[in-house]
Amino acid sequence: MLLKFWPKNAKPNRRRMVNTMSILVDQNTRLIVQGITGREGTFHTQQMLDYGVNVVAGVTPGKAGQDVLGVPVYNTVKEAMEATQANATVIFVPAKFTAAGVFEACDAGVPLIMTIAEHVPVHDMMLCYALAHQKGLRLFGPNSFGIISPGKSKAGFMAHKIFTQGSVGLMTRSATNGYETAFRLTELGIGISTAVGVGGDMIPGSTFVDLLPDFEADPETKAIVMIGEIGGSEEELAAAYLKKHGTKPVIAFIAGKNAPKGKSMGHAGAIVAADGTGSAQSKESALLAAGAYIAESTYQIGNILKGLGIQ
């Protein structure tokens, strides 16, 4: 597939074969779009089709029999699964209906569930996570740009033009910091194996520590970038995992060192408790002790990777 690369001076990395497996999404991904008849759903289905994604079905209750951009629409996820043997779903419905969409996808047994919406009630996500966990399904988001394996497939709304194919596994709590990083990597001629938006919420689905084993096992991934931020203990858990099992270089960046204490910075998850739990300092020192490189800006992440000879 020919991609248009955003930075004009960036050279696409053509040495790699396109026909290899990636983690989470690749050419074998058969994607459902829940909420496909909505404005966002239709728009991003078009974007995904343009990128070459195999969108096999759409789901909107009451709209069965229609098709959107050539994709057949079903009333329920179960019917879509039965008709198409889909193996992933992306949920483009407003925050207040997201939980219902996830419950349905879990019940239908879709192995990979991607939620996008911002401002999903945290109690809703708690139930979604508990259900997905119980059924052994992988849930990502909410408040996430999705997942992309550049040149192969994507499930989400990220501006795919800024991502080039390569050997860096990227996972990020913030979409904008993730974009900044991907943009800089592309400028430097460094590509990405898979980028995952784990989302900025208090209770995200799969997070850093769940993804590290995937990136560790993925032969395409040579280095791992982790874009964290204040709040919670996802970075500390990742550090504990790395200390025991890490073999690939990890470059971490933690946003929010100078954010005011006790106030949410917009991401519901980015809040430092008054006692200092969730602080950037705690995260950085845990990651340093686990052998990770700490970048001071998203810009510097690319420079560190370059220094390590990663492409």
Add this chain to the structure above:
Amino acid sequence: MKLLEYQAKELFGKYGLTVKKGCVVDELATIPGKIKEAGLQYPVVIKAQVQIGGRGKAGGVQFADSETEAIARAQELLFKDIRGLTAKELLIVEKAEITREWYLSILLDRGSKSPMIIFSAKGGMEIEETAKTHPEAIAKVTVNPFLGIKDYHIDYLLDVTGADKSCKKQLSATVQKLYQLFTDYNALLVEINPLATDEAGELIALDGKIDIDDSALFKLPDIVAYRDHLQEDAMVLEARKFNFLYIPVDENGDIAVMSNGSGLLMSCIDLLAKKGMAVSSALDLGGGATADRIKEAVRILLNSGRVHTLLICIFGGITRCDEVVEGVRLALLEQAEKKTVVIRMEGTNKECAMKIVESVSDQVTTARSIPDAVEILAKKREA
């Protein structure tokens, strides 16, 4: 959204948790009437209504044996500054005769991604100290959200803390009610401290804290009504009108930061701080803001505090760079003084945007990256 104590207690009452009889006042003249109307017996406790911990230690809680004394104490407390917040309302309640103080809360635990009950037989003002010096006196147990509270949770709490087991039935009922409130109201935290036992052996919620998930407010109209009583920054309210998130950062800062994502905002604040520059306020545009709305965002930021410089970082997908710059241009037209604006933008319609920048180049500078933007700001500061 953190509720005031009396709001929390109204919800406690709704769920059958025992609270002391009381009334809320916001002016001195109404005190005698309100106390009589509520049928309160002296002595009473007068409590400043501010959403911050450590209120008792900061002098925000007073006692009174008579009406004269109640008015005198209320006069001291009303509009008093308590750790940076002003007490606009007071809660007056009957003083309880208590035999012991427990601590009970339920919170949404990020680690286990489930509710967690926290209980201690050593409750009261010193709970934070207890957590540090005697962590073994505090019991924590997670709850499967599909199962809810079970007997074994209560047994665990009592066993670990050594609390009086004869109260099991009462504690169980209290935890059940509190858990129901926690789930119905999408709470991040519900806390009763102290959970006191009175002379008759009944458990009473003497103080209450409730923090509710802002994202769930659309299904909680009674909580939205509470918001009007809370103290919020005037700029936060102004920004909310246009659906922007405004965050006051550092009152000594003089730089404002605006972006289309909160992660990017945090990155900018950190890089500025590293160069010794303090940010006064930050604003998250969210996705897809148009020029007329961006104009308002710029106006709000440039009119807040001591701000004379604005850093804008946009990574535009849905947000178009030309809309951003046009909004900036319109806002600058209305500013009496000359301001400094540094923009770093990438993405949709960047070329169009650069043309608009030329027309306001006396006040607006563009940067190639965030570190470059910070460098430009540092240089401007020296000059």
